[in-house]
Amino acid sequence: xxxxxxxxxxxxxxxxxxxxxxxxxxxxxxxxxxxxxxxxxxxxxxxxxxxxxxxxxxxxxxxxxxxxxxxxxx
Amino acid sequence: xxxxxxxxxxxxxxxxxxxxxxxxxxxxxxxxxxxxxxxxxxxxxxxxxxxxxxxxxxxxxxxxxxxxxxxxxxxxxxxxxxxxxxxxxxxxxxxxxxxxxxxxxxxxxxxxxxxxxxxxxxxxxxxxxxxxxxxxxxxxxxxxxxxxxxxxxxxxxxxxxxxxxxxxxxxxxxxxxxxxxxxxxxxxxxxxxxxxxxxxxxxxxxxxxxxxxxxxxxxxxxxxxxxxxxxxxxxxxxxxxxxxxxxxxxxxxxxxxxxxxxxxxxxxxxxxxxxxxxxxxxxxxxxxxxxxxxxxxxxxxxxxxxxxxxxxxxxxxxxxxxxxxxxxxxxxxxxxxxxxxxxxxxxxxxxxxxxxxxxxxxxxxxxxxxxxxxxxxxxxxxxxxxxxxxxxxxxxxxxxxx
Numbered sequence: 001x002x003x004x005x006x007x008x009x010x011x012x013x014x015x016x017x018x019x020x021x022x023x024x025x026x027x028x029x030x031x032x033x034x035x036x037x038x039x040x041x042x043x044x045x046x047x048x049x050x051x052x053x054x055x056x057x058x059x060x061x062x063x064x065x066x067x068x069x070x071x072x073x074x
Numbered sequence: 075x076x077x078x079x080x081x082x083x084x085x086x087x088x089x090x091x092x093x094x095x096x097x098x099x100x101x102x103x104x105x106x107x108x109x110x111x112x113x114x115x116x117x118x119x120x121x122x123x124x125x126x127x128x129x130x131x132x133x134x135x136x137x138x139x140x141x142x143x144x145x146x147x148x149x150x151x152x153x154x155x156x157x158x159x160x161x162x163x164x165x166x167x168x169x170x171x172x173x174x175x176x177x178x179x180x181x182x183x184x185x186x187x188x189x190x191x192x193x194x195x196x197x198x199x200x201x202x203x204x205x206x207x208x209x210x211x212x213x214x215x216x217x218x219x220x221x222x223x224x225x226x227x228x229x230x231x232x233x234x235x236x237x238x239x240x241x242x243x244x245x246x247x248x249x250x251x252x253x254x255x256x257x258x259x260x261x262x263x264x265x266x267x268x269x270x271x272x273x274x275x276x277x278x279x280x281x282x283x284x285x286x287x288x289x290x291x292x293x294x295x296x297x298x299x300x301x302x303x304x305x306x307x308x309x310x311x312x313x314x315x316x317x318x319x320x321x322x323x324x325x326x327x328x329x330x331x332x333x334x335x336x337x338x339x340x341x342x343x344x345x346x347x348x349x350x351x352x353x354x355x356x357x358x359x360x361x362x363x364x365x366x367x368x369x370x371x372x373x374x375x376x377x378x379x380x381x382x383x384x385x386x387x388x389x390x391x392x393x394x395x396x397x398x399x400x401x402x403x404x405x406x407x408x409x410x411x412x413x414x415x416x417x418x419x420x421x422x423x424x425x426x427x428x429x430x431x432x433x434x435x436x437x438x439x440x441x442x443x444x445x446x447x448x449x450x451x452x453x454x455x456x457x458x459x460x461x462x463x464x465x466x467x468x469x470x471x472x473x474x475x476x
Contacts (some may be wrong), residue, residue, distance in 0.1 A: 021394050024421065025268070025269065026416050039224040050268065051136070051137045053136050057137075058130075059144070060130055060131070063140070
């Protein structure tokens with residue numbers, strides 16, 4: 001899977017789970033690892049999404065990855 | 075600015091011989107509305123015996139998963155100055171050394187962007203800047219960065235590594251705690267700023283077993299300086315201590331956990347092969363006893379105060395490791411244990427708890443460590459073997475030893 005495609009897939013995973021399930025970074029890695037992707041590749045994609053502000057880290061008794069839009073107006 | 079609230083309960087904390095945080099908060103309240111409202115809220119919390127803070131959430135600096143702890147008051151209408159009162163953690167310099175210019179920088183910075191209240195330092199070791207609003211976070215991080223500082227760790231991440239003053243000020247330091255801490259901080263930037271673990275992970279490095287940073291009780295990974303050579307003895311200095319009133323037998327010999335010291339009133343002898351390297355004797359007789367090279371570090375894993383099972387001290391996993399730059403051996407060890415913890419750790423489960431749950435044997439296997447006697451935490455308690463008193467009278471172990 002190309003990096004941009006992976007980034008879209010990760011974003012979609014977080015978007016679709018919003019309000020239902022909170023993903024930690026390792027949960028995302030485990031999810032895409034099943035598709036034969038390397039941990040480092042997934043990690044890099046998450047990093048780029050975070051740096052771009054598309055996704056953010058949140059803290060609710062533990063650190064999670066959520067949609068970046070949530071931070072606006074916080 | 076005049077005083078906004080009466081604080082009779084907090085005023086009680088100003089009485090007595092010790093410096094009071096209330097006094098300092100009042101000074102800050104004289105020029106900061108935020109600090110004044112914080113004082114008022116705290117008085118109300120003391121009066122009602124209720125904390126009115128909410129913590130956590132989605133506040134932060136772009137690209138960072140830690141360093142900012144969101145705090146919001148539940149009484150924002152009553153205390154508007156603390157509607158947002160976020161805490162900012164800043165990565166402290168190794169050993170907590172500052173110039174007065176740096177201290178002025180932080181004070182000016184926090185008067186401008188925050189409440190003016192600080193905590194040098196938090197228990198993790200970071201510089202704690204108390205109380206700011208969300209819109210100040212990005213400019214604050216930029217100013218910090220321009221002045222050579224970075225945010226510290228929070229959340230499910232590696233926390234800012236910390237250390238004792240080490241060789242900079244201490245004659246006993248057997249490793250360069252400052253360099254090790256700086257190097258590990260640089261090496262694991264990703265793990266520090268991007269939370270990716272089941273829970274927090276703390277690394278604390280101290281130069282000797284006196285453990286001024288209390289790493290053995292507070293760190294997931296404790297790196298403690300130690301020695302392999304025999305303890306050097308200056309008999310004249312030992313006698314000087316005795317002449318000055320130190321009771322060598324009572325205070326040194328009887329306290330030795332390895333029972334390896336003897337004192338005949340004139341001569342002190344140490345059986346180094348039985349020494350447990352606690353350093354009690356060396357610390358009690360400075361100058362008279364000294365550790366000798368080779369120097370290195372002992373690694374321990376898994377300390378934490380509020381475990382489900384109660385407070386837990388860390389557990390030896392490497393009895394001796396040379397600590398020379400670029401510290402590849404310990405970096406590899408840390409990565410191996412993180413991989414395992416990430417794979418099997420439950421949410422909010424510290425690595426020590428995972429070791430208890432899945433076993434030290436598995437942990438040693440994934441870390442590539444051979445079991446050694448130093449790793450024995452306590453003598454085995456075998457629940458399936460019951461001795462009766464009459465059995466013990468026969469001294470069965472003597473038969474076994476034959």
